[in-house]
Amino acid sequence: MTAATSSRFRLPLLDTRRLMVALLFILIFAMATRIPVDTDTWWHVRSGEWMLDNGRILMQDPFSFTREGQAWINHSWGAQLIMVLFYRALGNAGLAFYTAILATAGMAVVYLMCEGNVYVRAFVIVIAAAAAAVFWSARPQMTSFFLSTVTLYLLHLYKRKHIDRLWLLPLLMILWVNLHGGFAIGFILLFGMIGGEVLGRLFDGANPDVLSWRQIGKLTLITALCALALVVNPNTVQMWGYPFRTFGIGVLQQFIQEWNSPNFHGRETWPFIFLLLGTLAAVGLGSKRIDWTDLALVSGTAFMSLYAGRNIATFAIVAAPVLTRHLHALLEERGLRLGRPRPVRAVGLVINYLLLLLVLVGALLYIVGILLPSSVAKAQTEYLPVEAANYLNKSVDPATAGNLFNSYNWGGYLLFAAPQFKVFVDGRTDLYDDELLREWIDAATGKNWQQIFEKWRIGLVVIEKDGSLAGLLRSDAAWQEVYSDDKAAIFKRSAAS
Numbered sequence: 001m002t003a004a005t006s007s008r009f010r011l012p013l014l015d016t017r018r019l020m021v022a023l024l025f026i027l028i029f030a031m032a033t034r035i036p037v038d039t040d041t042w043w044h045v046r047s048g049e050w051m052l053d054n055g056r057i058l059m060q061d062p063f064s065f066t067r068e069g070q071a072w073i074n075h076s077w078g079a080q081l082i083m084v085l086f087y088r089a090l091g092n093a094g095l096a097f098y099t100a101i102l103a104t105a106g107m108a109v110v111y112l113m114c115e116g117n118v119y120v121r122a123f124v125i126v127i128a129a130a131a132a133a134v135f136w137s138a139r140p141q142m143t144s145f146f147l148s149t150v151t152l153y154l155l156h157l158y159k160r161k162h163i164d165r166l167w168l169l170p171l172l173m174i175l176w177v178n179l180h181g182g183f184a185i186g187f188i189l190l191f192g193m194i195g196g197e198v199l200g201r202l203f204d205g206a207n208p209d210v211l212s213w214r215q216i217g218k219l220t221l222i223t224a225l226c227a228l229a230l231v232v233n234p235n236t237v238q239m240w241g242y243p244f245r246t247f248g249i250g251v252l253q254q255f256i257q258e259w260n261s262p263n264f265h266g267r268e269t270w271p272f273i274f275l276l277l278g279t280l281a282a283v284g285l286g287s288k289r290i291d292w293t294d295l296a297l298v299s300g301t302a303f304m305s306l307y308a309g310r311n312i313a314t315f316a317i318v319a320a321p322v323l324t325r326h327l328h329a330l331l332e333e334r335g336l337r338l339g340r341p342r343p344v345r346a347v348g349l350v351i352n353y354l355l356l357l358l359v360l361v362g363a364l365l366y367i368v369g370i371l372l373p374s375s376v377a378k379a380q381t382e383y384l385p386v387e388a389a390n391y392l393n394k395s396v397d398p399a400t401a402g403n404l405f406n407s408y409n410w411g412g413y414l415l416f417a418a419p420q421f422k423v424f425v426d427g428r429t430d431l432y433d434d435e436l437l438r439e440w441i442d443a444a445t446g447k448n449w450q451q452i453f454e455k456w457r458i459g460l461v462v463i464e465k466d467g468s469l470a471g472l473l474r475s476d477a478a479w480q481e482v483y484s485d486d487k488a489a490i491f492k493r494s495a496a497s
Contacts, residue, residue, distance in 0.1 A: 035096065
């Protein structure tokens, strides 16, 4: 074999920096691979199935009896189609990979915005990924997570690299508004940068990183074009007010966990605290002044996160590059800098590849273990009313059972797993509005439940076994408990009642 021939088989250079980056994102992908147990996952999958089966976009409610046939702004129709394609191809594993791919891709975009050596970047990305992970689940919101990182990256290029790709933003917004209603995040980032740059121009005009008035004007014009682009969707101008409509539903803030302030007793929120305090420390301890745009975006998204835990992921992608900028500058001031990486010699190259292979195999084994059918079934049975849905399908005739009153937490799963039964309510809060949701709360907590049941002609109930309503139904002769397990109870109205 000649030297020329043997060179074709030479392993690509895998120095320490490349090895660290590869290991980082292998581990993030493994961390983001999770069993789909979120009940809202399933009404999205069912919606995607309906659209594929009927060949048209779903714009009226076909799943509940309380809102059946009414207009529904299905803002996630595009993502639902993507999700159902993953599901039909690979089942639960497909939904897990859908989540992991978008999470990993989003964190890769964030990595591109970070500064400093590979160790600083990797350290911060791990914390940011752990913080954002509270948001990661098999739902259309994952498309918003990824597209928000792309939006921030285009703004990063414009401000810090002097590369103008702003023309992509209106096109991105057309895609976003057809995938998920979280496009509002894009406007939060745009307005945050415009406001920050205006303040920078007024109070720190000598800073070369501050945009000129002309550049700010162009960014403002692009933002207006992004707003106009929102009409390119099946619901047209209704999407302009959709985020305000959703935010205005009072039940969201009062009773739905992800819309509440974070519970800092739960360890899953600690990475958010570490990221917030770490950013404050890096900015406060170094001599590098924080940029006005960085201040506006970090403080704004921090407030949003403290107000509602679902916003932590947005804070994570905003704060991570800011933390690396100031941490890198702080280390440079202290004289703590790494030398340039040495060329990898033959033995070192083999060791690097062996380490990469070891981590890759470990990650694959971890993912396979999570997605084993037995593991998936166990987790879903723990979090979802799997056995109750099976009982409905096998033992209850929907034609004679009467209307179904169900747990809000399980509505999304029941309309997927027991599709012949139309639900009372599910996770589509924008469809049901405050009035109906408060009726559900009253009945579920035992307040005026009999009147509400009569109003909606309820003949079948699927609720938590140990809930207040379950106790009331057990003591009422008009109701019979026909099924019970460790999680759920099913009641039917007695024939004589």
